[in-house]
Amino acid sequence: MAKRFAVLGGYTRGWQDVVDDALPDDDERAVQEAAVTALREELSLISNSESLVILAGSGASLGITNAVTGTTCAPTMGSLWSEVENLASFAKVKAQLSTDPIAARNLEHVLSDAQARLALNPSDLSLETFIAEAEHIVWTKCSFVAEDSDLESHELFLRKVARRSTRLQRTQIFTTNYDLAFETAARRARFNVIDGFGYGGQDFDGASFDLDYVRRRPHEPLALEPSVFHLLKLHGSVDWTASDGGVQKVYGATKPIDPVLIYPSAAKYQLSYQQPYLEFMSRFQIALRQPDVGLIVVGFGFNDDHLSAPIEAALRSNVGLRAVFVSPGVRDGSRAKSLDWIEQLIGKGDRRLTLLEATFDELVRVLPEVPSKEERDAHAERIGLGGSRQ
Structure with missing residues (x-):
């Protein structure tokens, strides 16, 4: 049933x-x-x-x-993580970040970790670039509502x-x-x-x-x-x-x-x-x-x-x-x-x-x-x- x-x-x-x-x-x-x-x-x-x-x-x-097309438009947190995970900027900073949030594929915790580390080291351009690119993905994927x-x-x-x-x-x-x-x-x-x-x-x-x-x-x-x-x-x-x-x-x-x-x-x-x-x-x-x-x-x-x-x-x-x-x-x-x-x-x-x-x-x-x-x-x-x- x-x-x-x-x-x-x-x-x-x-x-x-x-x-x-x-x-x-x-x-x-x-x-x-x-x-x-x-x-x-x-x-x-x-x-x-x-x-x-x-x-x-x-x-x-x-x-x-x-x-x-009938395809789903809105992103899930999982799909957002998949996009962020493929960033070249993420590969550059991955070693600096805590392993547990990455293993859990938790975008919110990974971004929190990156932001905290950038606050301690504002001159780290790699972290700054990663955060900016990850946030751009979030904005882009959430701009899905259109006339169709x-x-x-x-x-x-x-x-x-x-x-x-x-x-x-x-x-x-x-x-x-x-x-x-x-x-x-x-x-x-x-x-x-x-x-x-x-x-x-x-x-x-x-x-x-x-x-x-x-x-x-x-x-x-x-x-x-x-x-x-x-x-x-x-x-x-x-x-x-x-x-x-x-x-x-x-x-x-x-x-x-x-x-x-x-x-x-x-x-x-x-x-x-x-x-x-x-x-x-x-x-x-x-x-x-x-x-x-x-x-x-x-x-x-x-x-x-x-x-x-x-x-x-x-x-x-x-x-x-x-x-x-x-x-x-x-x-x-x-x-x-x-x-x-x-x-x-x-x-x-x-x-x-x-x-x-x-x-x-x-x-x-x-x-x-x-x-x-x-x-x-x-x-x-x-x-x-x-x-x-x-």
């Missing part, structure tokens, strides 16, 4: 597998159907929270393919999580990915993106997150546009460049002269508390402390301490937070300790939390559709049209 996904929540009796094939056992089929129904209801509660926060990691991009990229899942995801009632807070999508998947999907699906660069602006200004889109019609009051969301790129973007102490967005096929990215290394935690990343981290922490907040974490393995810590703190202190954590490796033996702890909370009866063993594409399919008439709007209209009671 082909398994679609597996789910663990306060509404299941342990991990519940859900399969595509018809089950001969009526009781087992009923159990699975009940689990899927309960999961959809939980996802609906999360999606309709006053504040909706999404954290999308690398797993949210791994399923992107070329629409013509299949972003159907990302477009549908936006329609399901970002087209909410305008009486609710704008959906905030935080992502560690450098690529332009969400921006391109938003353009194709006719969404407006508030990303810190103003209305089509070029220079980053964190205050622009406090602006919004409204619709103006003759003889009608101003109304908020429904298809708008915030996009906050926690580790930078392939179309950002450093300029005069600030950050600018480049357009078209122009390559940034000085890309603004937090590359894979141990410096991620430190760099995330510098601008413009400080603005994103601040808003991430504030968002998780809202009294009625839904959190969807997808494709994130909890390997970045600077992001894992705020989530864990919110789970401990914010009883108004409901969350689902989605990854194909969410119950692997090698998973992060944070996921062990979340499963323990669920086992102790924490009904706010759900673990979903699924890909980004599978999450998109199981997410409930946007209701044709959001209940909050319908209720407001009933109260407004009914007039005051005598």
